[in-house]
Amino acid sequence: MNFLNIAENRYTTKKYNPNKKITEEKIEDLKKILRLCPSSINCQPWKFIFISDEKLKKQLAEVSYWNEHKIKEASHLVIFTAIDDIAKLENQMKPYLPEGSITFYKEFIKTLPESGIKSWMQHQVYLSLGFFLSACACMEIDSTPMEGINKEKYAEIVKTGEYKPLFAVAIGYRDENDHNQPSISPKSRLSIEKIIQSL
Numbered sequence: 695m696n697f698l699n700i701a702e703n704r705y706t707t708k709k710y711n712p713n714k715k716i717t718e719e720k721i722e723d724l725k726k727i728l729r730l731c732p733s734s735i736n737c738q739p740w741k742f743i744f745i746s747d748e749k750l751k752k753q754l755a756e757v758s759y760w761n762e763h764k765i766k767e768a769s770h771l772v773i774f775t776a777i778d779d780i781a782k783l784e785n786q787m788k789p790y791l792p793e794g795s796i797t798f799y800k801e802f803i804k805t806l807p808e809s810g811i812k813s814w815m816q817h818q819v820y821l822s823l824g825f826f827l828s829a830c831a832c833m834e835i836d837s838t839p840m841e842g843i844n845k846e847k848y849a850e851i852v853k854t855g856e857y858k859p860l861f862a863v864a865i866g867y868r869d870e871n872d873h874n875q876p877s878i879s880p881k882s883r884l885s886i887e888k889i890i891q892s893l
Contacts (some may be wrong), residue, residue: 697832703830705881707864709872710767716866720833721746721770724865727829735795739783740822741857743773745828750851754776754862758848761864768838769866773848774823775857776816778859780808782856783815812866819860830865838864 695703721744728742746769754773755765765771777783779866789800801815823839830837841861848859873879 697828700828700831702786702829702881703859704827705874705876707836707866707868707872708764708874709869710764710769710836710864710866711869712767712866713826714769714867716769716835723833724772724826724829724835728826731825733818734814735787735798735823736791737783737787737815737818739777739786740819741775741777742822743775743852745771745773745852751796753851754843754848757830757844757851758840758862759840759842759844761838764838764840764864765862766868767862767869772826772863772865773852773854773859774819774861774863775854775859776812776819777856778812778858779856780811792824798885812818816858823861823863826863830863835865836868840864 699796703785725742725744731738733739745754750753751765751771754771755762756766757834777786784799784804787796791799803811806814827837827839839861840863843859843862848854848862889892
């Protein structure tokens, strides 16, 4: 299957089969894929937390608003976090970034207000989300990206420390009757003419 076919068939899963779990081998592959995600100047301002423990997953589900049942049914939950301490990011980057990247950071990022620097870091984590969702689809793993979580409670429950939870992704395998799958509810997208411009 080529990537266009994968994109046509991938969707946001609303109902999972709680009895079907992702193999440990596939989870390890997903971890390796996340490690390879792109980020501006290769700053890597993130940490990805994989949750498989059912008790912990239940705690997080209960502070995830309307996403509760998806998390409880899914095989795993992955929490995407961003570094929330600018000094930590700078110290982390120093050993491996080339001089040109450090110069770019100092001239164009470090000169921003604190909120701007943190926003820049968080944008990198959102880049990793697209990479991750595509990887899941290629591996025939269903997924549900969720901003509808109580970030403060997530931080308390998982003890994220210097990292701030931004969103989470439930992963697993769809229930065969999930109403949101394209075979039941065809995808609705704007036309190519409305969203693509060629010059």
